[in-house]
Amino acid sequence: xxxxxxxxxxxxxxxxxxxxxxxxxxxxxxxxxxxxxxxxxxxxxxxxxxxxxxxxxxxxxxxxxxxxxxxxxxxxxxxxxxxxxxxxxxxxxxxxxxxxxxxxxxxxxxxxxxxxxxxxxxxxxxxxxxxxxxxxxxxxxxxxxxxxxxxxxxxxxxxxxxxxxxxxxxxxxxxxxxxxxxxxxxxxxxxxxxxxxxxxxxxxxxxxxxxxxxxxxxxxxxxxxxxxxxxxxxxxxxxxxxxxxxxxxxxxxxxxxxxxxxxxxxxxxxxxxxxxxxxxxxxxxxxxxxxxxxxxxxxxxxxxxxxxxxxxxxxxxxxxxxxxxxxxxxxxxxxxxxxx
Numbered sequence: 067x068x069x070x071x072x073x074x075x076x077x078x079x080x081x082x083x084x085x086x087x088x089x090x091x092x093x094x095x096x097x098x099x100x101x102x103x104x105x106x107x108x109x110x111x112x113x114x115x116x117x118x119x120x121x122x123x124x125x126x127x128x129x130x131x132x133x134x135x136x137x138x139x140x141x142x143x144x145x146x147x148x149x150x151x152x153x154x155x156x157x158x159x160x161x162x163x164x165x166x167x168x169x170x171x172x173x174x175x176x177x178x179x180x181x182x183x184x185x186x187x188x189x190x191x192x193x194x195x196x197x198x199x200x201x202x203x204x205x206x207x208x209x210x211x212x213x214x215x216x217x218x219x220x221x222x223x224x225x226x227x228x229x230x231x232x233x234x235x236x237x238x239x240x241x242x243x244x245x246x247x248x249x250x251x252x253x254x255x256x257x258x259x260x261x262x263x264x265x266x267x268x269x270x271x272x273x274x275x276x277x278x279x280x281x282x283x284x285x286x287x288x289x290x291x292x293x294x295x296x297x298x299x300x301x302x303x304x305x306x307x308x309x310x311x312x313x314x315x316x317x318x319x320x321x322x323x324x325x326x327x328x329x330x331x332x333x334x335x336x337x338x339x340x341x342x343x344x345x346x347x348x349x350x351x352x353x354x355x356x357x358x359x360x361x362x363x364x365x366x367x368x369x370x371x372x373x374x375x376x377x378x379x380x381x382x383x384x385x386x387x388x389x390x391x392x393x394x395x396x397x398x399x400x401x402x403x404x405x406x
Contacts, residue, residue, distance in 0.1 A: 067099045069393065070155040072146075072172070074105035077165025078243040078264060086368035087161035088120045093386040094159070094393070102151045106167070110151050146172065147179035157396050158183040159389070160365055164239060168365050169195040184396040186364045190340040194362045195238045197269050200339055204359050207338035209331050211359045217258055217268035221251040224270055231273040234258055236265030247273060247300055274350040274358045279318055281332035282366070282377040284344045284388070285395050288329040289377035293318035314373060316380035328357045335359050343395045346374050 071094070073087020074080055087103060094101045103111040111119070146152055158176060160183055166172050170192035176183045186194070193199050204211045213228055216237070224232060234257035235245040244264035246257035261268040278301055282289035294301050296312040304311055317325070332347040339362055346366035349357045366374045368389075378388040 067393070068102075068154060068156045069094055069099050069159055070102045070104055070151050070157075071159045071161050072104055072106060072167065073111075073161040074107055075162050075165055075167050076107045077163065077167060078239065079163035079165070080107075082367055082369060083161055083163045083167065084119055085370075086163065086372070088116070089368050089370065089385065090159055090161050090389055091116070092120075093389040096386050097390055102155070104146075104149070104151050106146060106162070106172070110149075147175050147181065152176070152181060153179065155181065157393055159393060159396075160184050161368060163365055163367065164243070169238060182396050182399070184392050185343045186339075186341045186345065190342065191364050193339045194341065194345070194364045196267075197235075197237045197361055198267065200362060201359075203338045204335055207334050209335045209338060209359050210357060212272040212274050214269055214271040217262075217270060219270055221254050224254065225251065228270065228272045233269075233271040233273050234261050235269055235271070236261045237267035237269045238265050242300065245300070274352065274360075276350050276352045279320075279328055279349045279351060279357070280373045280377070281329055281347045281349070282344070282374040283332060283336045283341070283347065284374075284378065284383075284391060287381075288332055289374070290317040290380040291320060291325050291328055292316040292373055292377050292380075293320075294373070309371065312371075314376055316376050324351075324355060324357075331357055331359060335362055342399070344374070344392055346377075 071087050071091050074084045091101050091103050103116050105111055152158060158181055160167060160172070162168060162172065168191060170188035173183060173186070173191050174188035177188060193203065198216055201211045201214060215224065215227060230251070231247055231249040233245060234248050234254070236243070244261045246260060248254050248257045258268055278294045280292045280294060293315045294312060295315070298304070301312060328349055331349070335347045336345055341362065341364060346363040348360040348363070350360060351357050366372065368375060375385050375388060383391070
């Protein structure tokens with residue numbers, strides 16, 4: 067099968083996307099597919115450029131805003147759909163994270179060009195990326211999620227409505243980029259300023275203490291629940307992508323009823339956002355056993371340390387098999403590029 071893997075781009079999650087793409091390309095090639103890697107910020111990655119990427123990894127911090135702005139100047143996204151590597155592909159595997167790759171922009175372009183692609187469509191992708199909208203839809207679907215406010219908001223209102231501590235984060239970002247745990251009012255303004263560097267909408271969310279869990283959804287299947295135990299207080303960018311900075315346990319040490327509860331909430335969240343193909347839904351659990359949905363990831367990481375490959379492995383699905391199933395889900399859709 068002719069498959070084009072989109073990876074990289076100019077979002078703050080560029081390095082993660084490149085690492086995901088390298089693994090996906092290798093896995094699909096190992097199954098005999100004809101695979102072309104494409105970086106929307108650069109173009110087709112020829113063998114030498116791809117080999118250089120394959121020998122690298124994810125750095126401990128995301129690229130600087132200056133570096134990302136420079137890449138954005140050469141972004142090929144507006145003309146991606148006209149590239150032969152895209153138009154001639156039987157399916158485009160989206161290994162992009164954040165930015166236009168995950169917010170529905172590229173999905174809309176591919177759908178307009180009548181090109182099949184993996185994961186959710188433009189509407190669902192946009193809903194999941196916008197944490198304010200997604201949390202509103204979670205609540206409407208009966209999925210428990212923490213209280214929140216949207217900036218502009220002052221310290222007095224935060225203290226009155228949410229109390230301290232709170233999470234301050236860009237409303238449309240991933241990989242905890244621009245996120246701060248704010249424990250006192252004196253640190254609030256700086257946290258809002260940081261988040262504002264990455265998005266024009268900033269969310270202030272009640273902090274949910276306790277254990278952190280994740281549930282991968284693959285088609286109609288809820289994969290084994292995973293527990294994340296980071297070296298830091300939060301499962302931040304460094305913990306996610308630095309070997310040894312977090313421990314993940316699949317399956318998580320939960321009772322049968324707790325496992326069924328969080329898997330059902332993950333399915334409900336998946337449906338509430340009109341997602342398709344696959345996704346990862348993240349939760350925190352209070353000591354009383356109540357799960358709170360944090361967010362949905364429509365294009366979850368596929369790196370060596372990423373969670374959905376670990377969840378798949380716990381279910382007996384190898385990484386190449388996981389990539390193959392994601393492609394099959396895209397091919398089995400109702401029509402070319404017709405995901406919501």
